[in-house]
Amino acid sequence: MSYGTVATREPSGAVSLQIEVGAAPRRASFWAVAYMVLLGDSVRGIFFPTLWPLVSSLGGTRAHQGIIVAAFSLGRVLVSPWYGAHSTRHGYRGVLLFAHGVIVAGALLYTQVRGLASLFAAQVVLGLGCGTLGVTRAYVAESVPRDQRTVYLGRLTAMQYAGLTTTSFLGSLLSRCGDGLAARYGGTRAGALLRLDGLTFAAYAVLAGALAAVALLLAPTFVDFVPAARPPAAAATLAPRRSPRRTRPADRRHARLVAVGLVLNVVTKGSIGCYETLGVSYAQAELGLPGPVVGYYVSASGLVGVLFLLSFRPLGRLFDDVELVLYGIAVMVASCALMVRPVAAALGGGDAFQVWLTALFAMYAVGYPVGHTAVIGWFSKAMGRRPQGMLMGLFASAGSLARIVFPVCTGLVAVSFGSDAVFATLAALLGATLLIIAYFRAAFRGAIA
16 A cells, blocks of 8 residues: 655645645655654654663662653643644644754753753754644644544554564663673774763664654655645635534534543553553563563564554454454553563463563554544544644644653552552553443444444
8 A cells, every 4th residue: 555645725824734644755854754753753762672781770760760660751741732723833844853853952961961960852843843743643634634543543553563572672772782892992082972882872773764754854855834825715625614602512522522532542541651650660570571572572563563553444344443442451450460570470371471462463463553543533533524633743742641651650659559559450440441432432433433
C-alpha cells in the first residue's frame, strides 16, 4: 500500500493536503511528518536502557527516576495545546521548525548533565520540543476522509511506537559506542567538552535526528497549509444546517465522546508510563538483566507492535474501534496482572524471567499499540469535522499528564509498598475501564460509526 500527497487549492487560496491511497506524485510531506513522529518518541525510547544507570550514578532513587521520566511529559503538557492552536491558525511548518529547534537545545543539555537537577531540566526541554504529537496527528486527520482516519492514524502511530520501543535497541548500541569513545578520548580536552560516555552519548543521535527534521521541513517538497484559512462556505457544505434546538443533543454527544476518549487516553498512556518506570528497571533490579539486554527485549516486542499497527486496515475490516479498544485493554489487564509476583509465581512455576517476558510482550506488542491507537481513532471521529489541531493538542497533553502523574505515583508507591501494589492497582483500574466500555459498547459504537 502506498501513500501519496496531492496539493489542492481551496477557494480562498489556502493550500491543503490530501493524502490519497495509491497516489504516487508526492509522498514526501506525509513521510516527513511520519519521521517527525518517529523522532518525537525516539527521544524517549532511546534513553530507556541508560536512564536508570544514569539516575543511580547521580545518586538518585526509584522515586527520582519516576520524577525524571515524568519531566519529559511535563514539557509536552505545557506546549501541546499551544502548538495545536498555533498550527490551526498559522500552519504547520513554523510550529514544527520551532519545536525541532528546541529538541536540538535539549539534546545539547543532555550531553552536559552533571546532576539530577540538570537531568530534570534536559528532560523538560526535550519534552517541550517533542510536544508536537497533536500537531502531526491533526496534519494527517485534516487530510484524510473520516472513515479512513483510524487506518492512517494507525500508520502514524506505528512510527510513534517504533520510536518509543524499537529505539531502545539503538540506545543500547549507542551506550556501548559511548563507552568505547570515553575509553579512547575521555582524557582529552575534546572528550571532556563533548562529555563522551555511554550514559549520555545517545543525545548526539537525537541532535542529528532533529537537524534532519529541520531539513525536511525546509525542503520545497513539504506541503504546508492553514486549516483556519479554509472558507466558511466550504466548511458549511461539509454538514447539513441544523436548527439550534437540534444541534444541542449532538453537541452533548460530542462532549461525552471526547471526554470518554480523554479518559481512555489517560488510562492507557498512564499504564505504559508505569512500564517505563518499573517494567524495565524491574528486570534490571530483580532479574539481574543488563540494561542493553532489556533494551533488546523491549525493542523486539515493540517491533511486533509496529506490525500490528501497520495491519490496522485488515483489523479495521474485522473489528470496529470500540472492539479494538476492548481487546487492547483486555490484554493490558492481563499484562499488569502477570507483573504481580504471586500471580506470576502461580502461573509461571517459579520462572520469573519467562513471566516477565510474557507480560512485556503482551503490553508492548499487543495491548498498548492496539488499544491506544483505537482510542486515537475514537477521539478523532468524535470531533467530526471540527478543526483537529487544538483538540488533538489537548489529547496529547492529557496523555502527557498521565505520563507525569502515573510514573511519579508509581515511584512513590513502589518505594513504600513494592511493585506488586503498583501493578495490582493498574490491573484493577484497567479492568474497571474495560467493564464500563463493554457495558456501553452499543451506544459508543453507534455514536462514532
